[in-house]
Amino acid sequence: MSAPLYRSFFGFRKEPFGSDLTPEEVLKTPALEAVGGRFDYVRNLGAVGLVTGEVGSGKSTALRWAASRLHPSEYLTVWVTASGGSILELYRQIAAVFDVETRSFSRAALRKIIHHGIKELLHKKIQPVLIIDEASLMRLEVFSELHTLCQFEADSKPHLPMILAGQNNLLDSLQYRSSLPLASRIVARTHLEGIDQEEMTRYLDHHLKIVGVKSQLFSPEAITAIQQGSGGLLRRANNLARGALVAAANEKCQLVAAEHVRLASTELI
Ligand SMILES: Nc1ncnc2c1ncn2[C@@H]1O[C@H](COP(=O)(O)OP(=O)(O)OP(=O)(O)O)[C@@H](O)[C@H]1O
Ligand SMILES: [Mg+2]
DSSP: OOOOHHHHHHTOSSOSSOSOOOGGGSOOOHHHHHHHHHHHHHHHHTOEEEEEESTTSSHHHHHHHHHHTSOTTTEEEEEEEOOSSOHHHHHHHHHHHTTOOOOOOOHHHHHHHHHHHHHHHHHTTOEEEEEEETGGGSOHHHHHHGGGGTSOTTOOSOOOOEEEEEOTHHHHHHHSGGGHHHHTTEEEEEEEOOOOHHHHHHHHHHHHHHTTOOSOOBOHHHHHHHHHHHTTOHHHHHHHHHHHHHHHHHTTOSSBOHHHHHHHHTTOO
């Protein structure tokens, strides 16, 4: 399949504003560093951490980047994407990461399998770190039981650091009395917000560099329009920026104007 017109018009090496960034391609924003610092703190303590934020604010990217800094000979990142399913489903997802195929239907049996997997790793001097993305989707039943994964029966030492990421209503689920055992283990949290105008300029520049463009293709007015139209949220900014590039290329304009961003916004919900 040939590259779309706008890519050849601007000479992009690949699709701009992609979601498939390598850890090296991720822009080191203050928010990202904040997630990284708290991730390390939680990991060291074997505690629980939270990353909340609006849709497309960069939660998953920040956690992928934070986890990518862990050396695989010392750490195993267990990454699960939560669903609205039961605790059994979540346990099965985690057990699968430990290479355990199980048909077990019992919570206790699954928990035992996971504990066994953790113990084996610790014995090999590998520290597992559990990341649950989209945790705001989890049922209350899951919040009330999750802490039992961190601790073994005869031992009060926490063995499984855990980071929960999700939208702001994750906090609501943690307010329930039944979630208290989990909530009481939280030692750090980061809330990701939309970025400001200055950071947006850096952000757009950065994504253009990834596709091989050194000059700024967005006029100051276009940057303002992207910042305002996205509320500084990164996925929406990506979509506005890419759409504006398409609109500018259609008009054979080398510099993206605010009007191109406006045109792009009419395509988005
Ligand atoms: N630090 C960053 N550097 C460069 N691009 C980024 C960065 N953070 C996020 N992005 C871009 O923003 C997009 C959205 O980020 P991400 O998927 O991490 O958000 P999210 O908060 O997890 O969204 P959701 O609420 O839908 O899960 C990514 O696909 C990526 O292109
Ligand atoms: Mg995400």
